[in-house]
Amino acid sequence: MKWYLKIIPLLFLLVAWEVVSVLLNNPFILPEPVSVAAVLFKPTADILGSGSILDNSLLSIWRVALGFGLAVACAVPAGIIIGRYRPVEELVNPIIQLFRPIPPLAWVPLALAWFKIGLPSMVFIIFIGSFFPILINSIDGVRRVNRTWIETAAIYGAKGWKLLAYVILPAAAPVIWTGLRVGFGVAWMCVVAAEMLPGTNSGIGYLIMYSYNWGQVQVIIAGMIVIGIIGIGVDILFREVEKRKFQWQEMNR
């Protein structure tokens, strides 16, 4: 489908929004699109003394980068070990199955008890949120490596780290990458939620919560749009890399 056809529903939504906001005539419930756009077009302007949209977004991205990076550093190696060695998998699987369904936000009280309010507890929540999707995909990716590829490597004497670096990792990379993409999505949701916790005083999540206290609904909506755009942007980045680096996976079928 042509791209200009795809934006028609978006335009329709915008028109509907305009109509409803004019009919309601109450900026504390639904401000007009123009006033939201005004906020969006000044991303560096200070908002109610809490910093600009840009600064707060960058801060949120930084927090995600910390938590997500930590999760990648732990979950990928753990996933490779678990996926590679069946007994390890059987031993840790009950733990994984028990912890996986706990929503990241259910960890908040514990995070506060352990790390108090601040960066460490936010990083912890983000870490927990992205850890499991990355772990599950890493395990799965490693386990699904074609047996013939591993046996071929054995024939040519590849063992230990060589087998890992030249066969298992590249073969599992597409699935691990999907895990990273899903994990980042969860991490991004977590940071926004974590920043809404009482006691926080920065970040894009904080900004929209704070704007609510001051009845600045246009800032809330602008902030939500920014959150959405950053989320999509990173997802597109992940997909682009996937398309370029792991083309072989699609074509191989």
Next chain:
Amino acid sequence: MTVVLRNVSKTFTARQNEQLLALDNISATVAKGEFLCILGPSGCGKTTLLRMIGGLDHPTSGEIVVGGTPVTGPDPRLAMIFQEYSLYPWRTVRANVGFGLQMRGMPDEEREEIVNRFIGLVGLEGFGDSYPYELSGGMRQRVAVARALATDPAVLLMDEPFGALDARTRNRMQKELLFIWEKTKKTVMFVTHSVDEAVFLADRIMVLSARPGRIAGIYDVDIPRPRDRTSVEFATIRRNVLEFIDRLEHSQ
């Protein structure tokens, strides 16, 4: 290098600890530079036999000796070519062919030269930077052959390498394989279930019976190469082997 199989048997443990005899007391000697075809119906353990020679599996009893030393695991003197798709799809043709040498720690420049030579030998000049998914089935198997030859093994183990190819490509690949074999003088052990393929390729055909696999007979194919599939001698040997297999099936 000669390959000696001495009373090789393999038992698998199936469910409920049931013992399943897959190969029963296989003894044979494959001479240096010989082209041996192992012919048998599916499930006769011919792949298992080849895997044990390649060191991917271990005999339950008996011994496999290559060039005087027993095989205990994967061995640089032996290279194996699988039927199924075994190339690394994230590697180019060049990187696939160089895989074995890279694993042995050969420096890049040295590898480059050998890799180019074998890409040329299997007739894939100009495809060095292609990826496997850009190649046809026949070309992929040529890459697999080049990858095996590049490590300069003494023995080439081939497990129905052309089984997934269409008839025409298959015939062409057989001719090319013979050409390469005559040039490199490797010992080849080639597993197939096609009588036609075996008669076309082999110096000797080892016929295995079904479950458990036993050596049912050994045929010498003394037709000079290149062999003509439509010739009388070819037809005679093929008929003999086919009749033998028929009798074998009826007697079981």
